[in-house]
């Protein structure tokens with residue numbers, strides 16, 4: 001994707017805090033109309049990257065552009081990019097409605113939009129209560145409403161599903177898909193990989209400050225691979241059967257195996273091996289398995 005087409009363009013971004021390389025030479029793009037999941041283990045550098053993108057920390061090296069410019073140079077930034085970086089950054093004594101009204105002016109909007117957004121995020125009933133008494137999920141909803149005030153074309157959301165109940169999670173997923181479907185762009189971080197798999201179009205995976213993988217989800221979860229769940233004690237025999245058939249395979253931390261071949265080829269390999277692997281279940285490979293494999297590979301220095 002060409003640099004100028006990207007809604008988000010991160011190039012050679014590094015941020016060091018003393019000796020800590022929080023972000024280390026990271027590059028990726030997010031294209032218009034895409035939902036990109038920004039994933040990685042604790043301390044991988046996600047929040048620091050998002051903060052650099054939004055001009056909240058100065059990069060040690062490299063650049064991070066939003067809509068073709070550094071965020072700080074955007075004219076009317078709240079109308080271009082909606083941000084929810086810290087779901088808890090509220091004045092506790094202020095009501096939800098007052099919180100939104102504070103940002104409504106800079107976002108170029110007013111009371112009516114505040115009312116609409118309170119209804120959209122299902123906070124009408126709590127709008128006039130102090131935020132200090134809100135639950136985690138209610139704060140997340142309020143934070144999202146604030147991000148949406150200026151009707152932005154880009155949303156940058158740090159762990160927006162945290163604390164949401166199942167209805168809230170489904171609502172957020174549906175909302176983000178509609179937002180992207182109408183041309184909006186989303187970059188969101190999350191540790192909820194099952195939910196990410198249902199929501200995102202693209203994956204940006206970092207670990208120890210470095211980019212491990214970036215690309216469309218469907219490429220990462222291509223059908224020419226699967227996960228095997230051997231019956232107890234049969235793991236080694238299954239691995240041996242795959243090795244015998246020349247099928248690439250790697251262990252997962254829970255005793256299952258990733259296999260670099262589709263379910264049919266794997267079944268043929270196991271049938272060759274006979275009864276010992278009879279009870280082995282085959283499952284499609286999901287984002288959680290790829291996350292584990294890619295971050296472990298990165299630790300060993302052989303990230304793909």
Ligand SMILES: Nc1ncnc2c1ncn2[C@@H]1O[C@H](COP(=O)(O)OP(=O)(O)OP(=O)(O)O)[C@@H](O)[C@H]1O
Nearest residue numbers: 017020021022040041042043044045046047048049
């Ligand atoms: N202001 C700071 N001063 C010193 N170290 C920092 C600072 N901010 C972040 N770090 C360090 O940088 C690394 C990356 O942190 P960051 O918060 O970006 O990770 P993350 O991927 O968002 O993690 P998590 O999933 O746990 O939220 C960590 O080692 C963290 O301790």
